[in-house]
Amino acid sequence: MAEEVRLPGHGLCPGCGGAIAERIIFNTVGKNVILFGGGVCASGGTRLLQVPNYGLHLSGIGLGAVGITRALKVRGRTDIKVISMAGDGAASDIGLAKLSGAAERNENFIQFVMDNEAYMNTGIQRSSQTPWGAWTTTTPMGKKVGQKKNLPMIVALHGVPYVATASIAYPADFVAKIKKALDIEGYRYIHVFCPCPTGWRHDTSKSVEIARLAVLSGMFNLYEVEGGKVRITFKPKEHVPVGDYTKLQGRFGQLKPEDIAAMQSYVDVQWKNMLEIDGKYVY
Helix, strand or coil: CCCCCECCCCCCCCCCHHHHHHHHHHHHHCCCEEEECCCCCCHHHHCCECCCEECCCCCCCCHHHHHHHHHHHHCCCCCCEEEEEEEHHHHHHHCHHHHHHHHHCCCCCEEEEEECCCEHHHCCECCCCCCCCCCECCECCCCCCCCCCCHHHHHHCCCCCEEEEEECCCHHHHHHHHHHHHCCCCCEEEEEECCCHHHHCCCHHHHHHHHHHHHHHCCCCCEEEECCEEEECCCCCCCCCHHHHHCCCHHHCCCCHHHHHHHHHHHHHHHHHHHHHCCCECC
């Protein structure tokens, strides 16, 4: 780890998974970096950083990063890295076209998507990253239409050099992926699982435990796609039941046993699919 880049203190909620993720990210990339975008909720205005950082409206995902990287190229500054941050709603919904455009052009920066599975900073509304069955203010009985959009694989299929998923509960895996991305040229994408105590209705002390259970249950899988080749970076010896993950979160409190069983069946199929492509090329 480098010296602390993200200084102590923030205006985010206690137990925010995004604040933990940002500390891991910035302490890994160090100070020789320029940041574009906010990421978790209003963190763009509440974090204390020792690096240049810029932001536009949340729908402008990656746009400023493109301009920054091209300006650095004109000036011959290859020593400075550029990273971009966005929330799951901005990346997978209202800013998807911009995300896709940057990926298709293979723009030279790292895009982090901080996934707390809803539009948390504007009122906990459903996004396309919200899992099936989850409560939000716009799905008060639980999301009943559509599964969580597989944004990392969508980005990978653009043919970009590197895509990875990461979790605050597995920091060594997270750091290794950031370091790998720093050494690669072109568009790199890292999708970070960030529990939200406020939106997920869980105890503020349980964020890391819930992030770990997401991986151990198969609700969120850790993998990377490098040069088109998929590699699962963590394989649980045995998955824990999905119910062990959902029972700690009030957002799943309205679900019936048959709903949890349906979630389990879906997760089992998704893990089987992941195992089938592990070690194979998807483009």
